[in-house]
Amino acid sequence: MNKKKVIASFILLLAVTAYFVLFYKDKKLRFIPENADAVVLIDVKNLTRQYIFSLITTPSQWGSKTKGKSSASLRESGIIIPDFLQIFxxxxxxVSDWYSVLELKDSQKFIAFLKQQKFTDKGKNxxxxDRVFLSIEGEKCIxxxxxSGFGAINKQIFQDSPKNILNADQFTQNTTGSVSFLSGQKIQNFSIELKDDEIEIKNNSNLQFLNTIASKIQKGxxxxxxxLDKENIRNFTRFFNKNIADSSQFTSLKAASNLEQINDTIIxxxxxxxFNEVEKKSFQKITQPNYIIDIKSDDPNRTWEYFQSxxxxxxxxQFTAIxxxxxxxxxxxxxxxxxxxxKPVSLSSPQKENYILIRNSTLLYSSLKTLSNTEKKIISDIDYVLYVNKSKDYWMKIKAKNGELPLILRW
Known part of the structure; x- marks a missing residue:
C-alpha cells in the first residue's frame, strides 16, 4: 500500500478516535429524579480536554506520575466514566444533602476499590x-x-419507568459545567468556567461591570x-428553608468579621x-470570629419582637442564634x-451593592481538624470567594492563590 495512504489512514483513524474520546457526548441525562430542585452538571470530556491541554503546555509536569496514577486507579475501579456527571x-x-448516580461495568471490582479506599461495609451493599454514602444497586451506584434520599432515588430511577430524561443542552453550553435550579418546567442556569487560577459561576457571559464592583470591594x-438587600436576604434564607426576611421586616444587612485564636478553658x-472533689482546669486553642452585624429594618420594634418570639x-x-x-x-x-x-470590628462604608466576600485565613483551615490533608491543601490554596449580584445578574468567583500550575493540575 502507498505510504502516503497509510499515513493518511492513520491520521484519519486518530482523528476519529480523538473525536469519540474527547468530543462526542451522550447528552441524555437519565439520572436526575423528578423531585430534584437543583442540579450540578460537570462536562467530563470538556474537563478532560482542559486537563490534557494544561498538561501539554506545562512541561514541568510531563514526568509527574501522581495524577496519572490517581486517574488510572479511578478508571480501573469498575466505574463507567460518564460524559456528564449529574449531581442533584x-x-x-x-441543604448539604447532594446525590449522584454512577454506572458500573464491574460491581465486584468497584466494591474491592471501596474497601481499598477504607470505606466501611454497612451491609446490603x-x-x-466520613460523610459519603454509597449504595450499589446491580450495575448502578447511588x-x-x-x-436519607437513597430509597426515593432508587424507586424513581431504577424501579419506575424513566419519565424525566433531560438533555445536557438544557443546562450547559460548551462550559466546564453548570449549576441549575429547577422549578416545574422552569430551569435557571449558571455556567461554571474553570480557568488557570479561578472558578467562575455566573448566569450572564457579559459581566464586565461586576468586575468593576469586585475591584472596589476587595480593598479591605x-x-x-x-x-445584602431584602431580595438577596430572602433568597439566601429560603435556601435554608427559612422565611426570616419576610417575618422580621429586614430591608438590608451589612456585616464584617475577623477570626481570632483564643484559649478555651475546660473545667x-x-x-x-x-474522695474530695477537685476542680481541674485545662486549656485548648480554638478559633472564633469577632463580628458586627447591622440589620436595617422597616420596623425595628417588630424585628426585635420577632427575635424574642x-x-x-x-x-x-445576647443574640443566641449566633x-x-x-x-x-x-x-x-x-x-x-x-x-x-x-474585640471590636468596624464596618466599611456602605457600597450600596449586593456582595459576600470571604478571604482565606490560616486560622480557618488549620482549625478544620476533620478534613483530610488533600481537602486542607485545596482550602489553603484558595485566596478568596466572592459573590456579587446586580439586578438579575449573578456572579461568583473562587479565586486561587497565584501558583506555577493551573488549578486543574493543582487539584
Whole structure:
C-alpha cells in the first residue's frame, strides 16, 4: 500500500478516535429524579480536554506520575466514566444533602476499590466513609452526602419507568459545567468556567461591570464582609428553608468579621485520695470570629419582637442564634446591631451593592481538624470567594492563590 495512504489512514483513524474520546457526548441525562430542585452538571470530556491541554503546555509536569496514577486507579475501579456527571439535590431535603448516580461495568471490582479506599461495609451493599454514602444497586451506584434520599432515588430511577430524561443542552453550553435550579418546567442556569487560577459561576457571559464592583470591594482585609438587600436576604434564607426576611421586616444587612485564636478553658473534676472533689482546669486553642452585624429594618420594634418570639434574645441581651458568644444585641431607630464583645470590628462604608466576600485565613483551615490533608491543601490554596449580584445578574468567583500550575493540575 502507498505510504502516503497509510499515513493518511492513520491520521484519519486518530482523528476519529480523538473525536469519540474527547468530543462526542451522550447528552441524555437519565439520572436526575423528578423531585430534584437543583442540579450540578460537570462536562467530563470538556474537563478532560482542559486537563490534557494544561498538561501539554506545562512541561514541568510531563514526568509527574501522581495524577496519572490517581486517574488510572479511578478508571480501573469498575466505574463507567460518564460524559456528564449529574449531581442533584432533592426538594425538601437538607441543604448539604447532594446525590449522584454512577454506572458500573464491574460491581465486584468497584466494591474491592471501596474497601481499598477504607470505606466501611454497612451491609446490603451500602458503604460509608466520613460523610459519603454509597449504595450499589446491580450495575448502578447511588452516591450521596446523606443516606436519607437513597430509597426515593432508587424507586424513581431504577424501579419506575424513566419519565424525566433531560438533555445536557438544557443546562450547559460548551462550559466546564453548570449549576441549575429547577422549578416545574422552569430551569435557571449558571455556567461554571474553570480557568488557570479561578472558578467562575455566573448566569450572564457579559459581566464586565461586576468586575468593576469586585475591584472596589476587595480593598479591605477582613475575613468576611457582606452587604445584602431584602431580595438577596430572602433568597439566601429560603435556601435554608427559612422565611426570616419576610417575618422580621429586614430591608438590608451589612456585616464584617475577623477570626481570632483564643484559649478555651475546660473545667473537669477529679477525686483525691480522700474522695474530695477537685476542680481541674485545662486549656485548648480554638478559633472564633469577632463580628458586627447591622440589620436595617422597616420596623425595628417588630424585628426585635420577632427575635424574642424565636427566643433568640436572652436576659443578658445576647443574640443566641449566633453560636459564638459573648455578644450583645441592641436596637435603634433604623434597625438592630449585633456585635461580639471580645474585640471590636468596624464596618466599611456602605457600597450600596449586593456582595459576600470571604478571604482565606490560616486560622480557618488549620482549625478544620476533620478534613483530610488533600481537602486542607485545596482550602489553603484558595485566596478568596466572592459573590456579587446586580439586578438579575449573578456572579461568583473562587479565586486561587497565584501558583506555577493551573488549578486543574493543582487539584
Amino acid at each position: 439535590h432533592l426538594k425538601g431535603t437538607g 451500602v458503604f460509608q466513609k 452516591v450521596g452526602t446523606s443516606y 482585609n477582613q475575613f468576611l464582609e457582606l452587604e 473537669s473534676y477529679e477525686y483525691d485520695d480522700n 424565636k427566643k433568640w434574645i436572652n436576659e443578658e441581651n 453560636p459564638f458568644l459573648p455578644n450583645e444585641i441592641s436596637r435603634n431607630s433604623k434597625g438592630i446591631i449585633i456585635k461580639s464583645t471580645r
